[in-house]
Amino acid sequence: MNKYDGVPRELLDDLTAEFEALRALITSGTDLRRPTPAAGWDIRAGVSHLIGCDLVAAEAMATPGEFRRARPATDEGLTALLESHLTTRGDFSAERLRQEWDDAFAALLKAFQSTRRDQKVPWFGPPMSPATLATARLMEYWAHGQDVAEALKIDRRPTDRIRHVCHLGSATFGFSFTNRGLPVPSSPPRVELRLPSGRLWARGPEDAHASITGDALDFALVVTQRRHHLDTSLTCRGEVAEQWLAIAQCFAGPPGPGRPPGEAPQ
Template sequence: MTSLDGLMAELRAENAELDALVAGLDPAGWARPTPAEGWTIAHQIAHLAWTDDWAVLSARDPEGFFGAAERAYTPGTDPVDEGAAVGAAGSPGALLSRWRESREEVLAALASVPDGVRMPWFGPPMKPASMATARLMETWAHGQDVADALGVVRVPTARLRQVAHLGVRTMGFAWVLHGRPEPQEPVRVELTGPAGELWTWGPEDAADRISGPALDFCLLVTQRRHRDDLALTVEGATALAWLPIAQAFAGPPGKGRDAGAAGVAGAGSTEDGTAD
């Protein structure tokens, strides 16, 4: 387990890496399409700032969060797309400044939440450490969309462990999203980190197993690549059934990506991940 301070340091680093990708873009660069259908790079950053605002509200005013969410999520509306569109409509400079401010507010807000308190969210409520992990996951995932749009290959870091951890912890959530009972069979996940280290979850003797590069697993659970394009080895009926529906983010089931089309047709947006 990583401490809250450690998670926030990793979140800060993930934000900085994405910031470096977009800070020097001209207006045409900000308007470049990304793999998420209908979303430009500006939409991706606007969505992160929008979700940061919700995280801050959750930390500082839980009751206000519930009321605001009820007003935002009314039948026939898509506040996720609307929030991204509104943010993307302004100038790139204003959007970049807003995102920089919002992500710093998240760090300050999480640090102020009493230990053990669960914060409301669009999925199950989360403790501050889980919220920090979820913000890291989403920043990494949307950063992947930006990198794909720019044709940039990012160097994997040890921060992937937090994304993978959330991907494993949300297995039951993914089944529920699809109206299916959570399986009772445990799944062993064995991933190779960027430095060759082994990361594991689940009992060693589990019959169902998933193994392979940590990067590939993270691309899977954030729905940034199709499973057929990833070097993951899968054993067991439960593990095989989980991969197509794996989803580390809250909200309705994502569409995923088409096989062989990493930069095309896509998953759309994500909201932050689920429970700790």
């Protein structure tokens, strides 16, 4: 069996690149207590969360039965699990945190490389393919990387890897509504974005009555709830498009609070 059978090599390469890009921002001299734009989260919390989720994802692929037995049954249980990821490493030095991070990511990659294309991985919600889980991990690395970069006042140069975040954002159109107990519109908007390279990226029916157009970076920031859509240059046409951007959420768990308008860094 090809060790990359479950996940395309390009996707794993892009996930690794996101890990390395974020890891490069955090050195032995980084003040891990520096707050990020995510309310209540400092840099240490963001990295610790990524470590914890990498380990859980590796377990879900390698030993799905154990993952199912330990998986929280409620949103409150999931919240408690995620909070435990933060407190577990609350006194780690930057070097110790980086070493545990390296080990956790290596375990994650090893698990992905052993998956099968037809495999369904249990997660916090419906089971998903290994490729979808890899995309979700990339999205989290990108989103928390954005938080860390803003905390350190570093202007990250976006790359076309952002297309994976945009894909997940588009694919979770229905989830964004059902997660809030709202009816799902019968047809999603057409999404047409420009990637950092200048290439065009599109999803959704070409004859849709609603549409979202603009910069891929802005769309990724909105669906990961790192920006309010009014603080971006995205253009909406149609009520469904406006409703979606107001609640868009491409990550698992209960509805996120999002970011209020006017908080984009200047």
